[in-house]
Each structure stands twice: as C-alpha cells, then as structure tokens.
Amino acid sequence: MIGSILADEKAHYAARDPITALKKYILENNLATEQELKAIHKKIDELVEDAVEFADERPLPPRSQLLENVFADPKGFGIRPDGSYRCADPKFTQGTAHV
Template sequence: MTYMFENKLVNESELKAIDKKIDELVERAVEFADESPVPNRIQLRENVFVDPKGFGIGPNGSYRCEDPTQGTTQV
C-alpha cells in the first residue's frame, strides 16, 4: 500500500471504495451460496483438486490412490 500511496496510484478514499466493493461482493457470494441448493454427492468431488499422479477419482466415482506396495486402492 505504501508504494501505491508514494507513487500516487491511489488515495485513501479510493481504497475505502475498493474495500466496500469487496465486502459487497463477498456478501453477495455468501448469500448466493446460502440460497443455493445442496449439490448431489457426486458433484462435491468435482473440480476440487488437480489429480496428482496416482490419485484421483476412479471410473465408479470413488476416490482411488495408487500405493506402490499394493497397487490401486479404492478409498
């Protein structure tokens, strides 16, 4: 923030306006989440993480993990 002030990129009232806008966006997002229906169980696992090598969701929808000593395991 100091850099922005020193280089006159922003002033205090502009930062307050930005903070207010962020608060409004977060509040709208929370309201949207609260009003949204609960997703079905299979959707809860979608797009949550990138599958590292040997871990992910198997063809039947369950988690799988490759253990070098035991092969692929369903979790």
C-alpha cells in the same frame, strides 16, 4: 510465554503482508488516495457479501459431485467414463500409495 511468541510471529508476518505493502506503494506513488482505497475495499466487501448470500441461498450440491474438480486425475482413477466414482471401489487406492 506462548502468547508473546504468537504475538512476535504475528508481527513478523504482518510486516511482510503483501496487501499492506501494496497499499503503501499505491499511496506513496500517488496511484490512489486513501479515500479511493476505502471505496475499493467497500466494493470488495459488498461483492463478497453478495457472493456469500448467493451461495447460502442455493441448495447443497448432490454427494455425487463431491469429488468433481478437486484434483488432477493423471492415472485415470477418480471418475469412471460412465460418471460413477471409483473411490466407491474398495480397490480404489490399491497401488497408489505406499505408507
């Protein structure tokens, strides 16, 4: 039963897939051929593979960069002016959340 529910849900969302809809639109309006779309897809796969290979070859960043560019910091917590992280402070979350 769960398998059929998951299959139904997958089919529901597959029918609404914007990538599939765009491909259909492109083909119906003669904006590109199936072969051109396959060539584009192949190029995208190559670019992604190159990016993954590039990332895999690089060393991991230091832990000190863990929170950089992760969230907006409207209240000024996160990174201190000296570059240290306020999250190391035991009072870091004091007053920011009430659970």
